[in-house]
Amino acid sequence: MSDLGRLEDLPADYVAALRAQNLVPLWPSLRAVMPAGKPQPRTAPTRWSYAALKPLLLRAGELTPIEKAERRVLVLANPGHTLEKMQASSAIYLGMQLLLPGEWAPSHRHTPNAVRMVVEGEGAWTTVEGEKCPMGRGDLILTPTGLWHEHGHDGDQPVVWLDVLDLPLVHYLEASYHVNGQRQAQLAMRGDRAFVRAGVAPTPVFERTRKAYPLLRYPWADTKAALQSLAVDQPDLECVMVTYLNPETGGDAENILGFYALMLRPGQTLSLPARSPASVFHVIEGGAEVQVMTDRFALAEADTCCAPGYTPITLRNRSATAPAFVFAADEAPLHRKLGLYEVRA
Ligand code: GTQ
Numbered sequence: 509m510s511d512l513g514r515l516e517d518l519p520a521d522y523v524a525a526l527r528a529q530n531l532v533p534l535w536p537s538l539r540a541v542m543p544a545g546k547p548q549p550r551t552a553p554t555r556w557s558y559a560a561l562k563p564l565l566l567r568a569g570e571l572t573p574i575e576k577a578e579r580r581v582l583v584l585a586n587p588g589h590t591l592e593k594m595q596a597s598s599a600i601y602l603g604m605q606l607l608l609p610g611e612w613a614p615s616h617r618h619t620p621n622a623v624r625m626v627v628e629g630e631g632a633w634t635t636v637e638g639e640k641c642p643m644g645r646g647d648l649i650l651t652p653t654g655l656w657h658e659h660g661h662d663g664d665q666p667v668v669w670l671d672v673l674d675l676p677l678v679h680y681l682e683a684s685y686h687v688n689g690q691r692q693a694q695l696a697m698r699g700d701r702a703f704v705r706a707g708v709a710p711t712p713v714f715e716r717t718r719k720a721y722p723l724l725r726y727p728w729a730d731t732k733a734a735l736q737s738l739a740v741d742q743p744d745l746e747c748v749m750v751t752y753l754n755p756e757t758g759g760d761a762e763n764i765l766g767f768y769a770l771m772l773r774p775g776q777t778l779s780l781p782a783r784s785p786a787s788v789f790h791v792i793e794g795g796a797e798v799q800v801m802t803d804r805f806a807l808a809e810a811d812t813c814c815a816p817g818y819t820p821i822t823l824r825n826r827s828a829t830a831p832a833f834v835f836a837a838d839e840a841p842l843h844r845k846l847g848l849y850e851v852r853a
Contacts, residue, residue: 549816552588558810597786631663646728785839794832
């Protein structure tokens with residue numbers, strides 16, 4: 509491969525004349541925007557310890573009243589992108605949100621899609637389009653693009669959850685904005701049993717629901733039971749993983765990011781192939797070691813890490829006797845829609 513000409517090789521007056529016309533020569537920058545063989549992601553393998561961040565988050569609870577924060581969140585920022593960018597990967601935003609007893613995070617809606625993975629505490633809820641979704645450890649609650657949502661808390665201990673948004677992508681597309689709303693009249697408690705069995709869906713008078721997002725709350729007890737059934741049903745299955753789905757379409761729960769839960773059997777090491785999307789892992793129960801290139805993160809419960817795309821990932825259960833349960837998010841739905849999805853052997 510021949511070396512391409514550099515900017516310094518060009519006469520200064522020529523470069524100045526180009527700039528004056530808002531023109532740029534491609535060849536000095538071609539390799540940077542299209543590197544050979546594989547991308548050079550800015551996303552650095554990064555781990556965030558819950559034990560380290562929790563006191564800082566609780567301190568934010570003392571320093572900043574909810575009225576001054578709207579959403580009291582510490583962003584899990586990837587230094588590879590610079591912290592100011594507030595992104596875990598090119599498309600994924602992660603934040604740890606704190607809600608104290610009696611607090612209320614007012615109703616709004618926005619173009620980025622969000623999900624919440626509940627980390628700790630009881631008694632909080634998210635109301636989505638008038639439906640109240642209780643938040644318990646390990647529950648996944650969707651607030652897809654454009655849907656009104658607010659958070660409240662009737663319990664007596666702090667509640668913490670992990671926010672996963674496609675904000676960096678939507679912001680990059682110059683399509684990110686929010687609208688503030690009124691406190692929602694709570695129409696109903698969101699039932700979470702309607703889609704509890706895979707393979708059948710509610711069909712009143714031969715019509716299926718036409719809701720774009722028929723399921724907003726995925727209780728951890730059900731997801732965990734699905735993983736345990738799968739592990740028992742297929743004892744030789746290496747990758748005991750489920751995808752959070754839209755139960756009406758069978759497609760991904762949201763349009764841009766994908767969400768998964770996986771179970772590592774006691775003592776198991778699971779090798780995942782190099783895939784184009786970046787991914788995030790968060791331990792729901794147990795302990796897991798995540799190896800990405802030369803980085804090896806020992807994750808305890810509630811710890812979170814991210815990995816760039818195009819690199820193999822190895823997950824290992826740190827316990828020889830108990831299973832480990834891990835929540836994962838990635839950019840696969842986005843890559844698939846764009847025709848960019850790749851798995852490398
Ligand atoms: O709870 O609506 O972490 O709007 C960032 C933006 C959470 C939320 C975040 C948000 C929210």
